[in-house]
Amino acid sequence: EAQVTQNPRYLITVTGKKLTVTCSQNMNHEYMSWYRQDPGLGLRQIYYSMNVEVTDKGDVPEGYKVSRKEKRNFPLILESPSPNQTSLYFCASTRGGGETGELFFGEGSRLTVL
Amino acid sequence: GIQVEQSPPDLILQEGANSTLRCNFSDSVNNLQWFHQNPWGQLINLFYIPSGTKQNGRLSATTVATERYSLLYISSSQTTDSGVYFCAVPGGGKLIFGQGTELSVKP
Numbered sequence: 001e002a003q004v005t006q007n008p009r010y011l012i013t014v015t016g017k018k019l020t021v022t023c024s025q026n027m028n029h030e031y032m033s034w035y036r037q038d039p040g041l042g043l044r045q046i047y048y049s050m051n052v053e054v055t056d057k058g059d060v061p062e063g064y065k066v067s068r069k070e071k072r073n074f075p076l077i078l079e080s081p082s083p084n085q086t087s088l089y090f091c092a093s094t095r096g097g098g099e100t101g102e103l104f105f106g107e108g109s110r111l112t113v114l
Numbered sequence: 115g116i117q118v119e120q121s122p123p124d125l126i127l128q129e130g131a132n133s134t135l136r137c138n139f140s141d142s143v144n145n146l147q148w149f150h151q152n153p154w155g156q157l158i159n160l161f162y163i164p165s166g167t168k169q170n171g172r173l174s175a176t177t178v179a180t181e182r183y184s185l186l187y188i189s190s191s192q193t194t195d196s197g198v199y200f201c202a203v204p205g206g207g208k209l210i211f212g213q214g215t216e217l218s219v220k221p
Contacts, residue, residue: 043200043211058208088155099204100145105157
């Protein structure tokens with residue numbers, strides 16, 4: 001089954017404790033991205049990657065890092081999480097390339113930073 | 115940049131009713147997507163519809179690119195249709211999302 005898989009789905013952590021949210025897709029898509037969703041602010045892009053070893057900042061990259069060492073994986077790293085990073089996070093994979101392709105979301109990861 | 119507006123912002127239906135959700139965009143686009151966010155937060159891809167009409171079961175979508183709008187039709191609504199419906203178009207190197215229509219279907 002074609003899918004985008006994120007882990008963990010739910011996480012409560014404390015300020016400053018590094019964490020990684022993994023994302024994997026099995027559709028051989030080149031373009032992947034991360035979004036966060038907050039009440040009243042909608043979906044905002046954090047980072048995107050057009051291919052292996054090619055990543056770029058989205059609208060809200062501060063406090064996040066990403067890497068793209070393999071086509072299927074695109075982890076999101078919070079080096080020193082803070083409470084303002086409490087949010088619902090989505091990884092996405094795009095068929096057809098870039099922002100004009102068809103986007104598929106992972107199931108979401110609900111993160112709480114205390 | 116491109117603006118995306120959805121209407122209505124909220125909609126309450128009785129089970130079995132039909133509804134039409136609208137998405138207006140301010141500039142020409144070469145694709146448009148509709149998503150459903152269910153009450154558990156999952157975002158489901160409904161339609162990828164740059165133009166024309168597509169149907170999937172009780173749902174269908176029509177995009178009139180020349181007039182810069184898209185419509186999502188839900189027929190014979192069910193309680194499982196509840197959630198938020200988003201449309202999104204490409205702009206500035208990323209997808210621009212509308213603010214959503216929150217649909218509540220009552221049994």
